[in-house]
Each structure stands twice: as structure tokens, then as C-alpha cells.
Amino acid sequence: MKEPVYTITDWYDGPRRGVANFDGKPYYYECQWYAGIDAGFEAVPGDYLLTPLxxxxxxxxxxxxxxxxxxxxxxxxxxxxxxxxxxxxxxxxxxxxxxxxxxxxLVTNLHFCQRATGRFHYIGGKSFVEWTTIL
Known part of the structure; x- marks a missing residue:
């Protein structure tokens, strides 16, 4: 399901930080790979850590x-x-x-975050993202 993206506060070859919905609620998203966050697993450019706001x-x-x-x-x-x-x-x-x-x-909280891959889309001048939870 496409979720609305409210902000893109950091961009490097795609959105890296900002605010978007996840399961219908606002979350701070941060690309773990770009931010250099060590969450105890291998990070790739499309992986994000999502912290509820x-x-x-x-x-x-x-x-x-x-x-x-x-x-x-x-x-x-x-x-x-x-x-x-x-x-x-x-x-x-x-x-x-x-x-x-x-x-x-607007910080990643490793105790309360979800890990997901994000595919960002731009439709009619608006940004959307499709999250797939990583277990």
C-alpha cells in the first residue's frame, strides 16, 4: 500500500530522512545505510529504520x-x-x-523502530512510499 510522504529532509540518490506514514501513522524514517547506524545487521541503501512520532x-x-x-x-x-x-x-x-x-x-530510536525497505514514488507532484517490513 502506498503511504504518504510528508517530508524529505535529506536526499542522496533518493530520500534518506524524513517523515512518512507507516501503517497509517506518522513515522520518522532514516536510511540506516546512509546514516551509518549500526543496528546489528547488514544495511543496504533501500533499508530504513522507522520510529513512531x-x-x-x-x-x-x-x-x-x-x-x-x-x-x-x-x-x-x-x-x-x-x-x-x-x-x-x-x-x-x-x-x-x-x-x-x-x-x-527526529531521531532513530533503536528500541522502538521498525525495519523496512522503502520504494518511493512521485505521483502528481506528491511523494508516496511503499514499505515492506524486514523481520
Whole structure:
């Protein structure tokens, strides 16, 4: 089943970190191979560790993503430059506040995470992922 991808906060030859649904609930996903996480088993580029998110963290991640999307739209329109990345000046203070919280909340928790392979799809300008649990 295709699940919605809400954020892609790190990209290297594909999504490596962000927030997406897993079994209908928001999770932080992180590519174990890319992050260099030693979870006690061999990691490959398509394997992800999925950590459930609480409602507050999920909402903050969405808010920060919206801040980045405003920057991206302004950059595409030519109304801002790369020098302001990743936020517009008017969003900088809020982004900094959110970022401080998310640094401690958007992390892989090896005690509560699921391991899955992820196949990402892009349909109509939106991102989706199909997870297959790895036992």
C-alpha cells in the first residue's frame, strides 16, 4: 500500500530522512545505510529504520517543511537566492526554534523502530512510499 510522504529532509540518490506514514501513522524514517547506524545487521541503501512520532513532533515537522516549501517556491520564482536557504528571512526565527526541538525528536530510536525497505514514488507532484517490513 502506498503511504504518504510528508517530508524529505535529506536526499542522496533518493530520500534518506524524513517523515512518512507507516501503517497509517506518522513515522520518522532514516536510511540506516546512509546514516551509518549500526543496528546489528547488514544495511543496504533501500533499508530504513522507522520510529513512531508523537503528535507534537509530527506537527512541528510539518510546520518546518511548510517553511522550507515557501523558500523553495520563492527561489523557483526568483524572489530569493540560495544565500537565504533553507528559509525566507521572515521565517528564520521560527525555523530556528523548531529546528532545536526536532534535533532531539527526529531521531532513530533503536528500541522502538521498525525495519523496512522503502520504494518511493512521485505521483502528481506528491511523494508516496511503499514499505515492506524486514523481520
Amino acid at each position: 508523537d503528535a507534537e513532533t509530527y506537527q512541528l515537522a510539518l510546520e518546518d517543511w511548510a517553511i522550507w516549501e515557501r523558500w523553495e517556491a520563492a527561489f523557483a520564482a526568483g524572489t530569493t537566492t540560495q544565500a537565504t536557504h533553507p528559509t525566507l528571512p521572515e521565517d528564520q526565527a521560527r525555523h530556528d526554534e523548531i529546528e532545536q526541538v526536532l534535533l532531539t525528536k
